[in-house]
Amino acid sequence: MNYRAKNIGIAVALAALAAILTSVYVVNYKRHVQNGEGKVTVLVAARDIPAGTSGADVVDQKMLKEQTVPRKAVVAGAISSPDQLAQYVATQDVFEGEQVSTRRFSPPTEQGIRAQIKGTQRAYQITGDAHQLLAGTIQAGDHVDVVGTWDSNGGRGATATATDNGGPTVARVVLRNLLVLRAPGGVGATAKLAEGSGESVQLRVTDSQSQKLIWIEKNGKEGGWHLELRPPSNSLDSSNTVQDSRTMLFDGPGRRPR
DSSP: OHHHHHHHHHHHHHHHHHHHHHHHHHHHHHHHHHHHTOEEEEEEESSOBOTTOBHHHHHHTTOEEEEEEEGGGOOTTBOSSGGGGTTOEESSOBOTTOBOBGGGEEOGGGTGGGGGOOTTEEEEEEEEOTTTTTTTTOOTTOEEEEEEEEEOSTTSOTTOOGGGTOOOEEEEEEEEEEEEEEOOOSTTHHHHHHHTOOEEEEEEEEHHHHHHHHHHHHHSOTTOEEEEEOOSSSOOOOOOOOBOHHHHHHSTTOOOOO
16 A cells, blocks of 8 residues: 555656646746747838948938837848948848848948949940050049040041041040049050050949040040049149130140149
């Protein structure tokens, strides 16, 4: 009898222990589920963010807004502060209402030239000799003007002759303050010039500026366009003028710039 009572007591004790362990497991599971369903605040796109948009523009143009979502719905890399994007550029489109994740952004250095153009801006590559391109002098990040000379023959092209009753040869600054995206090679520029192979430079222009650039490249007098380096700071522009044989004859050397 004592033996049976002892076994029954052990069974009861084991059952009680099992009940306690089960209760603890259920409580912990409920707590885990509740934590997963807790609400957290994340930043979502207030409107579409196109690829190539800088993090600074995202913040300045108020492209973000706060939204509360379940904790388990937070995407990988989700941001909680706009400052997390300050030094980055969007590599993929982010659509309105999507959570903004650092996985859609990367440092500008990883984007190269693409990170430096947006909107109507374009990267334009132009070829010339070392003198035209200031090879060995200009560097990426410099700003340049384009000055050119051509025959003002009423649009009949650079091949028009005197029998076409063409206008005079003129010269003027064609474009101003263009960013150098990629500079021409410097060390081998002179050698390449001698070989006639030329050099090239990549400039940031707008889509409308590119029309003027290709026009002077194709219609200017041979070798009749050049880049000119602007000062690195506090650069100024003279008033727009056009030079021809008359102005060269009567204007004189011009006044000393202020």
